[in-house]
Amino acid sequence: MAWTVLIVDDHAGFRGFARRLLEADGFIVVGEAGDGSSAVEAAARLRPALVLLDVMLPDIDGFAVARRLAENVSGPTVVLTSSREAEDFGGRLDRSPARGFIHKDDLSGAALAAFADGDG
């Protein structure tokens, strides 16, 4: 099946490329958000299956957004992404309710689908 995705990143350029990349791999990108609070709002409104969530956001960071989204049991599967490496976040990735982490260098439809498939 085709997964619905919400892309959250404060760089419009990155969002555009990510949208085209994921759409080329068969995902349906239902929306984009540029900061944490509009991400929470968009997720509630658009009800995507997946949220590709940048860690560094201008208002609340990706970890906080992931926690908010996890408050809803039927909420989306969250995959964090960053141009920093996983180890730069110390233990915070492990403590986050997000399903996984993809380094921005490694972003691809296949990488995202791996986490989405894990969902069921």
Place this chain on the structure above:
Amino acid sequence: MSRRLVVAVGLTAFAVTATTAALVLFAHDFQPEPLGDSLGQVVVDGIWIACGLVACARWPENRTGLLIVALGLADMSNQLYWDAAVPFTLATLVSGLMIPLTAHLFLAFPTGRLTGRVERRFVLSAYAACAVLAPAVALTSNPLAEDCPDCPDNLLRVVGSSAASDAVDLVATIAVAAIFLTLAVLLVRRLRVARGPTRRALAPVLLAAAAALLFLVAATIAEAFGATAAAGVFYEGTGFAYIAIPIAFLVGLMRTRLQRSGVADLVVELGSSPRPPEVRDAIARTLGDPSLEVAFWLPEEGRYVDPAGQPVDPDADPGRAVTPLGHDGNRLAALVHDPSLLDDPQLVEAVGAAATLTLENARLQVELRAQLEEVRASRARLVEAEDAERRRIERDLHDGAQQRLLGIRLALQLARDRIGDDADVEALLAEADAEVGGALEELRALARGIHPAVLTDEGLGPALGALARRAPVPVDVAVNGERFSPAVEATAYFVACEALANAVKHAGASRVAIDVTRTNGRVAIAVADDGVGGADLGGAGLRGLRDRVEALDGRLDVSSPAGGGTRVTAAIPCA
């Protein structure tokens, strides 16, 4: 007060006392009280006057003695009641002065000067009330018609009605009660805030006054209950306590001045060039004011500092007196002390003169310390500013160039997906992708070297963990999750980075251990390797680290015997 004035006051007081005694002795045929009582009162007042004169002669610059003399004279005028009309009329006018004089004496003690605004206004009001009420009493009082049928006539009486006399009496009684009540409140307040010499001086006086008051209250109560014998004893007690009051004033004055003899000791003590805090202690001891503070003047900076080099304002507390010290017109220091020391300016001056050389010496030490403190603070500020700048650059790299390169990378990936089967273009794009990937990697390493984000977000432990994982040799890290100030964390981290880089690059180490411990308010980070040792202790890297550690009041030690591995230890205060 000049010596001549003291003599004049003494002669006048003696003349008044002698005259009063003579009047009491030889012209008392109508007296309502036994002769002995009246004479006794003259003797008591004579003791007051004598004590006052002693104080005048001993401490002429202090008005306390004059006030005691005045109070004794005013009280003595009461004995003129039982005599001829002229002195009797005079007494009616003068005896009321006792009330404001009492308030003045007690509140101005021990300096002889009224210090507070409230005190000055109160004493002034008491004198004003006396100036109004004494003539009012004189114009209305008719002792012949009242309790003293044998008294001489009041020459000033112009109003005959006893109703007017009663009304004036009532007002006067209320005024006297109000004045004594206010005086009691002000004295209690004064005793509570008084320090050092003032407290020592006030204690005997208030003790004697309280004793007199207690005896008087006891006598009044005993009289009311008809216990005449007991009342008599209590009245005796009141009399003795009343005599004790001027003596207590003398004792109090002496207690503030016993220190004069200490100046010689001070000179000896200061001869051994003590350090600034000890100079303060010695001066405080000599002046008998443990609360004394020394403020050193720093002419270069135009401000006062305390012995520790911290800025102070000597005039900050209006309840304290400030005596500036200096020589040849140059300001040197200021003594901040109890105001009671001011009425012995010679003592303070003598102490100041004795301490000048030592104070000058101490001032130089304090100046140096203040400058060192300033340099130390500015070094610490520089380190903090550098850290903030590093964090900003790291974030700019992350948000700017890095994001753009990532975009390019994604675009290249999209292009490769769509290029179809043009192998040349595909190869070109793959090459471009690899280049961009390399640039990203270098940029990331650069950002991490400037200031790793994990250090800011997660602290020293996770940052050292990440450092260890990226290292080309096995690194054992022992650290707990405790957080410290950003400057301390960054400094410890950079020590680890530099030592690790040296271990790998120059010492050929095969294993490195990093230990972070916290003891006695200091963070200690130790990096030990099994390399060849012989590290270049003068190298730029280690020197920069040492500056940084020392800017935070820390210490960096390197032990690197040839062939024995290298151990770099930094201890940084973190309390």
